[in-house]
Amino acid sequence: MASSPSLLVVIALLALLSPAALAAGREERARIRVYVHEQFSGPNATVGSVAPSRLGGNSTFGEVGVVDDVLRAGPDPSSREVGRYQGLFAGADLADANYFSAITLVFTAGEHRGSTLSLQGSYNFPGDEALERAVVGGTGGFRMARGVSLLKVVSTPPEAAVFQLDLVVFTPRQRY
Numbered sequence: 626m627a628s629s630p631s632l633l634v635v636i637a638l639l640a641l642l643s644p645a646a647l648a649a650g651r652e653e654r655a656r657i658r659v660y661v662h663e664q665f666s667g668p669n670a671t672v673g674s675v676a677p678s679r680l681g682g683n684s685t686f687g688e689v690g691v692v693d694d695v696l697r698a699g700p701d702p703s704s705r706e707v708g709r710y711q712g713l714f715a716g717a718d719l720a721d722a723n724y725f726s727a728i729t730l731v732f733t734a735g736e737h738r739g740s741t742l743s744l745q746g747s748y749n750f751p752g753d754e755a756l757e758r759a760v761v762g763g764t765g766g767f768r769m770a771r772g773v774s775l776l777k778v779v780s781t782p783p784e785a786a787v788f789q790l791d792l793v794v795f796t797p798r799q800r801y
Contacts, residue, residue, distance in 0.1 A: 652795050657737070659730075660779065661710045661788040662695040662702060671695070678716055685716035685724070696730060700779045700787050708732040710790075712744075723749050728758065730790075732765075740765030742794065744774050760794055770796050 664671045676689040696708040712728035728744040746758035756776040763770035772794040779787040 651798055653798055655792075655794045655796070657792040657794065659707060659790050659792075660697045660700045660704070661776070661790055662697055663692070663786045663788070664694075665784050665786070667784065684719075685722045686719050688716040688724075690714045692728070696732075696790075698735065700789070702787075705734065707735045707737070717747065721749065723747055726758070737766060740767045742767050742770055742792065760792060763794070763796070767794060767796055770794050 662671075671694045672690065672692040674688055674690040676687070678684040678686050678688045680686055691713050692710065694710040695706055696710050698705040698707050709731045710728060711731060712726060714724045714726040717723060717725040725747050726745070730742040730744070732738055732740050732742075741764045742760055743762040744758040745761045746756070748756045748758075754777070758774045758776070760770055760772035760774055772792060774790060774792045777789045777791075779789050781787075
């Protein structure tokens with residue numbers, strides 16, 4: 626394991642450089658809270674499985690699904706719509722219900738209108754209390770973004786769910 630010390634040095638440098646870049650004024654930090662409104666069934670369903678697992682039974686390995694949820698400013702269904710929560714998920718674990726997901730937040734209104742954020746990560750359904758994903762990029766005002774997102778269940782009325790999505794996003798001050 627000759628690469629272990631090198632990996633630790635890289636991790637330590639990354640941990641030191643981010644606060645230094647922020648303090649030096651080369652990066653901006655944004656804290657964003659939006660709410661994901663998801664409809665499970667009916668004519669307005671916003672999430673669904675498009676390909677079942679080929680292993681059958683209760684297996685989720687290989688299952689593929691899509692999502693196109695509404696992003697709102699608050700947890701109330703009548704709160705202002707600010708965008709869409711779009712992406713896909715795939716069962717990626719032979720032994721458990723772990724999924725890989727790739728999500729794009731498309732901001733269509735408000736302060737971030739015209740920008741997107743890309744999230745990526747894995748989650749255990751329904752085991753995870755809060756779902757943490759990496760912010761791996763963005764467009765518009767979030768070009769070259771990085772950061773973290775945390776998704777928590779707010780409510781689960783019949784046939785629907787509302788999630789609180791908190792993001793911490795870092796972007797370079799200099800736009801490319």
